[in-house]
Amino acid sequence: MTPADLAAAILDSTRAVLTERGLDTSVLPHSIGVERPRNPEHGDYASTVALQVAKKVGANPRELATAIAGRLETVDGVKAVEVAGPGFLNVRLDPAAAGRLARVVVEAGREYGRSAALAGESINLEFVSANPTGPLHIGGVRWAAVGDALGRLLRAVGAQVGTEYYFNDAGSQIDRFANSLLAAAKGEPTPEDGYGGGYITDIANAVLAKRPDALSAPDPKEIFRVEGIALMFDEIKESLAQFGVHFDRYFNEKDLHDQGKLDAALARLREQGHVYDAEGATWLRTTDFGDDKDRVLRKSNGEWTYFAADCAYYLDKRERGFERVVIMLGADHHGYIGRMKAMSACFGDDPKRNLEILIGQLVNLLREGQPLRMSKRAGTVVTIEDLVEAIGVDAARYALARFSVDSPIDLDLDLWTRRSNDNPVFYVQYAHARIASLLRNAAELGVTRGDDFDPGLLSHEKENDLLKALGEFPEIVASAAELREPHRVARYLEELATAYHRFYDACRVLPQGDEEATDLTRARLWLVEAARTVFANGLDLLGVSAPERM
């Protein structure tokens, strides 16, 4: 019996009790969950459904709980139900019913944890979106790790997902980049407002290698612009690929201009009645929908604003069939939320459903407890490559994905390279490697788990705890996807690793010395394989490897 099965049984029992009494069953939610109480006296699972429902139907919660308990106790697999406190339902499962979960997990294999929780949703996920004026810095890398994990999560629960990287290769940032390259190629100092750092010299030299005539050409700056961007972007894409991140689409802002999408968006907004002209410029009345000031779409000099391109890009995503547009931005851009939400409403969309903007706090890096001060100008930026070189892809992805994006994080580079329990990624990976090792030993001994096992044998306290943790995985995946919070998967895996290590410590799996394999050996091999499956599936959702050996 899985937690989902139990929750469904509790809901059924509650509905039956309400019906029996002629009470309104429409107050019941479509689905409920069960909790896993920390205190073992509170049973294997607990439900608060009686507390939630009692008031709405005018019943006494404790008495209602008692009636539900009476029905629930007759359900196959339920061993006992107690009513506690104001009306908690504390459920104990039959050990065999709990143990059968091992089979469910093993047979589902790579599918275990996947569901149809968000089936039918079409979601566009935009993240990183750094312009190709330099290597990816640490903030962008956080989004690469979190965004990619979120994409994997959303797909795992049945959503249609398109991941995108938006960039532009025109405009003043790129201009400064081109000027900096040109100066470096001529051996001149970095221009005012230019980009410093060693990578500029590297790229300038690479351009010269490719186009030896660049400096004597009619328009050297244009050559450095075009070739420099191409080289820089290749480097970014290569870094992302090594980081395990692939985008479905790299979207160039220029395409919006070339295809007349800005005019089309403006026309659409005008139709909707939210556009006006004033002071020679064209404005979007975002204040109609809560923004603190109206925004210019086309400047008085006839040029489009960046915001106008944002509008066109949003509309383009929607017209490509994405019902939900999710954009991940750094905290320094949170001021855009108001205008973006209002823009969505100006198109006639529901900004709550159609547009989600996720704001991620910044990342500080520490080395030996001291903050690494970063400056793009001085070229002392910590790049994706620096990070991977310092701590490796697995640790980097895990470290950046294990925290809520709401909290600014301090990453201690020394900690994440340590091969010890300080380091959560090793703690989780070690659990997987330990299982892999155990399974290799089993194969060597010629012990196999067989086609079937007696689930009632998995009745040790630590086996029960492990089974319960394994049972939670699908719900964790679904909630992490729905809440757009991949860090929940990492935290869950850490708990699962604790449950596994405790089980391993308390329960011998393989026979020792001359002992023969027993039914318990086989049952435990099913459990161990189930645990291996969940570690592998969970780590895969984070884009972190599940090593066979460490």
Added chain:
RNA sequence: GCGCUCGUAGCUCAGUGGAUAGAGCAGAGGACUUCUAAUCCUAAGGUCGCAGGUUCGAAUCCUGCCGGGCGCGCCA
């Protein structure tokens, strides 16, 4: 000034209105002739920033205040 966001153990952080608020690290004590000790066990550590409010029940929701971070261009 206005807006957003955060404030939980010495440190780094979990905690989608539920029971006695958790984990790791640091510090104290214990378990290795190992199915990988990169592990496990025990004890200790808290006015959940402060004050009100809603609720049977608040770290969680609402209001105000205090403190930190960030943002408030016809820049990109």
